[in-house]
Amino acid sequence: MLRTHHCGQLTKGDLGKRVTLAGWVRFYRDHGGVLFYDIADSHGSTQAVFDPEATTSGDLDRLEGVLNSIGREYVVAVTGTVRDRVEGTTDPRNPTGEIEVLIEDAEVLNRSKPIPFEVAEQKNSMLPGEDLRMRYRYLDLRRKEMNANLRFRSRLISSARRFLESEGFMEVETPMLTRSSREGARDFLVPSRTMPGHFYALPQSPQLYKQMLMVGGVERYFQIARCFRDEDSRADRQPEFTQLDLEMSFVDMDDILSMVERMYAFVWKELFNEPLPIPFPRIELKDALSKYGTDAPDVRFGLEMEEVTDLVRAAPYEIFQKVLSKGGMVTCINLKASMLREQDADGAVGRKQVDRLIEWAKGQGMGGLTWMRMTPEGLSSNIVKYFPVEVRKAIAARTAAEPGDLLLFLAGPREGTLKAGGQLRLKLARDLGLLEGKGHQFVWVVSCPLFQRDPATGGLTSFHHPFVRPVGDVIPEGKECATAMGRSYDLVLDGSEIGSGSLRNHDPAMQRRVFSILGMDEATMQREFDFFLEALEYGAPPHGGIGMGIDRLCAMLLGCESIRDVIAFPKNKKFQSLVDGAPTKVEEAKLSELQLLSLAEDDDGA
RNA sequence: GCCCUGGUAGUGUAGCGGCCUAUCAUGAAGCCCUGUCGAGGCUUCGACUCGGGUUCAAAUCCCGACCAGGGCGCCA
Numbered sequence: 001m002l003r004t005h006h007c008g009q010l011t012k013g014d015l016g017k018r019v020t021l022a023g024w025v026r027f028y029r030d031h032g033g034v035l036f037y038d039i040a041d042s043h044g045s046t047q048a049v050f051d052p053e054a055t056t057s058g059d060l061d062r063l064e065g066v067l068n069s070i071g072r073e074y075v076v077a078v079t080g081t082v083r084d085r086v087e088g089t090t091d092p093r094n095p096t097g098e099i100e101v102l103i104e105d106a107e108v109l110n111r112s113k114p115i116p117f118e119v120a121e122q123k124n125s126m127l128p129g130e131d132l133r134m135r136y137r138y139l140d141l142r143r144k145e146m147n148a149n150l151r152f153r154s155r156l157i158s159s160a161r162r163f164l165e166s167e168g169f170m171e172v173e174t175p176m177l178t179r180s181s182r183e184g185a186r187d188f189l190v191p192s193r194t195m196p197g198h199f200y201a202l203p204q205s206p207q208l209y210k211q212m213l214m215v216g217g218v219e220r221y222f223q224i225a226r227c228f229r230d231e232d233s234r235a236d237r238q239p240e241f242t243q244l245d246l247e248m249s250f251v252d253m254d255d256i257l258s259m260v261e262r263m264y265a266f267v268w269k270e271l272f273n274e275p276l277p278i279p280f281p282r283i284e285l286k287d288a289l290s291k292y293g294t295d296a297p298d299v300r301f302g303l304e305m306e307e308v309t310d311l312v313r314a315a316p317y318e319i320f321q322k323v324l325s326k327g328g329m330v331t332c333i334n335l336k337a338s339m340l341r342e343q344d345a346d347g348a349v350g351r352k353q354v355d356r357l358i359e360w361a362k363g364q365g366m367g368g369l370t371w372m373r374m375t376p377e378g379l380s381s382n383i384v385k386y387f388p389v390e391v392r393k394a395i396a397a398r399t400a401a402e403p404g405d406l407l408l409f410l411a412g413p414r415e416g417t418l419k420a421g422g423q424l425r426l427k428l429a430r431d432l433g434l435l436e437g438k439g440h441q442f443v444w445v446v447s448c449p450l451f452q453r454d455p456a457t458g459g460l461t462s463f464h465h466p467f468v469r470p471v472g473d474v475i476p477e478g479k480e481c482a483t484a485m486g487r488s489y490d491l492v493l494d495g496s497e498i499g500s501g502s503l504r505n506h507d508p509a510m511q512r513r514v515f516s517i518l519g520m521d522e523a524t525m526q527r528e529f530d531f532f533l534e535a536l537e538y539g540a541p542p543h544g545g546i547g548m549g550i551d552r553l554c555a556m557l558l559g560c561e562s563i564r565d566v567i568a569f570p571k572n573k574k575f576q577s578l579v580d581g582a583p584t585k586v587e588e589a590k591l592s593e594l595q596l597l598s599l600a601e602d603d604d605g606a
Numbered sequence: 607g608c609c610c611u612g613g614u615a616g617u618g619u620a621g622c623g624g625c626c627u628a629u630c631a632u633g634a635a636g637c638c639c640u641g642u643c644g645a646g647g648c649u650u651c652g653a654c655u656c657g658g659g660u661u662c663a664a665a666u667c668c669c670g671a672c673c674a675g676g677g678c679g680c681c682a
Contacts, residue, residue: 032640086641093643129675181682232681464682518682573675
């Protein structure tokens with residue numbers, strides 16, 4: 001080892017020891033002869049000091065020469081004696097702040113060019129633009145925060161792995177060069193050299209492989225699986241991502257949900273040393289949509305929507321009547337007076353803020369937003385005269401309105417209105433600080449349909465994917481098949497979907513039936529899924545599982561703005577890897593070898 | 607494919623028609639300083655993304671491109 005201790009290690013218990021530290025020079029200070037260096041590694045930082053009056057090294061001139069050549073982020077090894085700090089010069093913020101190393105020898109292990117942005121923690125955030133951080137990702141990773149993020153991710157995976165192994169799960173790797181399918185997202189294709197004109201696809205998930213592992217008798221499988229989907233990025237989505245993928249045989253839905261819950265409880269204990277309440281609440285999809293306006297609800301604050309369509313039917317309020325006549329709906333959020341922070345409480349949310357909300361609602365594609373305020377005398381607002389007293393009372397009762405509460409109504413086509421209401425909830429929660437101090441909350445979203453209508457084609461598509469086993473193992477005949485429900489479940493954390501799974505079809509006849517409802521004829525089934533349908537023919541056990549997004553999970557638990565902060569080498573919005581410049585053009589010869597011809601516009605002149 | 611936001615020294619920012627020979631901080635280079643710890647003091651260096659246009663005058667307004675991010679679509 002080039003060092004005897006790491007930089008977060010030394011304390012008063014080490015006084016008098018002769019030690020060698022190695023690390024990066026984060027700061028240095030020259031007091032006209034007395035030189036201070038903060039030597040940092042991934043464990044911490046330790047102050048090393050050169051004191052010409054105290055140092056007894058043989059060759060002071062050489063040592064001073066070395067020390068004076070050192071710049072920021074130089075990699076150095078210093079050897080010296082651990083000593084107590086001078087009275088009043090300890091640094092209580094640093095675990096090693098009570099001691100320092102008196103430098104007796106120093107060596108520059110490597111130099112550094114002036115760094116393009118700050119690696120050291122600064123008081124005022126000077127975090128550079130993301131493109132620069134990506135380009136010099138190795139420097140970005142040297143930052144304490146990024147180092148901690150990667151460490152957290154590693155511990156989370158390690159903890160989950162230990163739990164699953166203790167439960168008898170087997171970690172199995174599945175191929176990265178896989179069969180392309182027309183289902184799902186766009187594939188990343190890889191040309192085959194040995195079979196010109198043929199292509200592999202990078203896996204969108206290990207779905208079919210893990211099901212075949214169940215047929216293969218693995219019974220309990222998991223994998224930290226890299227997945228690839230060639231669809232546009234978001235803050236919580238990039239084209240290559242990591243799933244904690246698992247699958248179990250001879251289980252029903254509750255077995256899988258319970259296993260996942262116990263896994264997170266175990267992880268929580270190890271990572272946060274806190275109990276995680278299990279089981280997680282379950283909410284039916286239709287309730288999630290009507291109360292939270294999304295299939296991934298954040299249930300940590302109130303502000304649930306209450307539909308009042310039936311009540312306002314009796315009110316001659318033109319805007320609502322127009323919406324109702326078109327088959328639309330009216331929903332209401334009660335902004336409780338008790339939710340307002342003290343500084344806002346006296347005037348509740350004023351007219352000006354309501355006006356701003358109305359403008360915001362228009363930006364969400366709504367016609368506007370209607371409001372009423374609850375007073376001791378009942379509901380009041382500029383339009384309350386259009387609402388008969390009985391209607392007002394019924395609305396107040398359904399929304400549990402108390403004096404001071406503000407009722408916000410959205411009216412319009414069902415889907416868009418619920419969606420806007422869901423956005424309104426989140427906006428209010430943000431604006432009013434309702435999430436401050438709130439912990440994390442998992443919730444299962446269950447009772448999803450098997451199919452949904454594709455608005456473009458009018459045909460049926462899978463709600464989740466085609467391998468979901470229907471509730472009761474029954475799909476109604478004819479047009480009624482669209483009403484079939486699936487034995488599937490989504491895991492949601494704080495309003496983000498972090499996992500999705502189901503029981504699978506192990507009966508090949510049922511799997512064929514699903515394919516055929518999705519519009520696949522026998523020939524297509526044969527072409528795309530013959531191998532899989534055949535596998536099911538050979539004694540496939542009942543099975544099911546789940547895949548959970550590790551990037552998203554880590555980002556949420558760490559409070560990161562984007563998953564890029566928990567991925568060592570992420571892609572930018574155009575899928576470029578700025579640190580190494582991928583993707584690149586390749587030589588003509590490489591294409592020829594693969595029997596490929598590029599049709600991209602030739603910009604070689606540039 | 608579409609919508610929104612933003613591009614000012616190495617980095618982070620201020621300025622948003624004339625007070626701009628562009629602010630401040632940090633950095634880099636140099637000097638001073640024997641107990642600091644984001645050390646301090648002094649000196650120096652260093653920028654308006656690009657191309658059109660409007661105007662007597664553009665970092666500032668308009669149009670277009672490019673770059674980055676956020677979102678819609680997409681993500682079985």
